[in-house]
Amino acid sequence: MSLSLYAIQALFILDSSGKRIFSKYYTAPHIDSSEHTNEFQTTEEELAFEKAVFKKTWKTQNDVSVVMKHKVVAVQTLDMVFYVVGSSDENEMLLYECVCSVRDALELLLKGVPDKKTLLENYGLLVLTVDETIDDGIILESDPVLIAGRVTKAPTSDAQALVSDIKEMGFMSSLQKARDKFAERILRGAF
Known part of the structure; x- marks a missing residue:
């Protein structure tokens, strides 16, 4: 097994x-293009890869699949599927946590499970969310609250207070909080 920060x-x-x-x-930026041929x-x-992944994963109960020597983790929402792709020897729990972090951060930012229309209307938030989660294939953050806070540029004192409150609560109550x-921040015009 080859360990690398460049998981995605x-x-x-x-x-x-x-x-x-x-x-x-x-x-990965350290891989020379002459030494390693990126198939994408x-x-x-x-x-073509996305089409092959979709054909293999759509309407199946499998969250983890291997497609063309790549490990693919899928998370379905209302009318979309979020996919994260790693090498065939990558840890699927790491990949699953990454894709769930992106989805959950978007749920926080959009105040509910995002659908295709809402996501397209808020495409900038989507791009920022992915950029705050993954950089050059390295997973930067996996906490959806912190990701959402970075995307919306929340003040650091409020973000730290929110994180400490969430650590003391259960998942559902922390999500509601x-x-x-x-x-509250939207009503105050903090965004």
């Missing part, structure tokens, strides 16, 4: 018909 090779979101909503592919060099190759805090 791609993150993409497809709708219920397999069409791309968002995609971002990563190549063109948009056509990316789209986070939603209440975001609603």
Whole structure:
């Protein structure tokens, strides 16, 4: 098993018909392109891979699949599927945590489970959320509250207080508290 910080090779979101909503592919910066051939060099190759992933994972109960020698973790929402791709020997729990972090941060930011229309209307938030979670294939953060706080540029004292409160509560109550805090900030015009 090869251990590396560069765990993520791609993150993409497809709708219920397999069409791309968002995609971002990563190549580790220390890998020389002459030594390592990245199979996703063109948009056509990316789209072909996404189509193969969609065909294998759509309407199945499998969250983890191996497609074209890549480990793929999928999380479905209302009318979309969030995918994270890693190497075949990558830890699937790490990949699952990453994709759930992106989805959960978007739920916090959009105040509910995002659908395709809402996500497209708030595309900037989606891009910032992914960028705050993954950089060059390295997972930077896995806490959805911290990711959402960074995306919205919450003041550090409020973010730290929110994090300490959440550590003392259960998941569902902390999620509700986070939603209440975001609603309060919107009403105050803090965004």
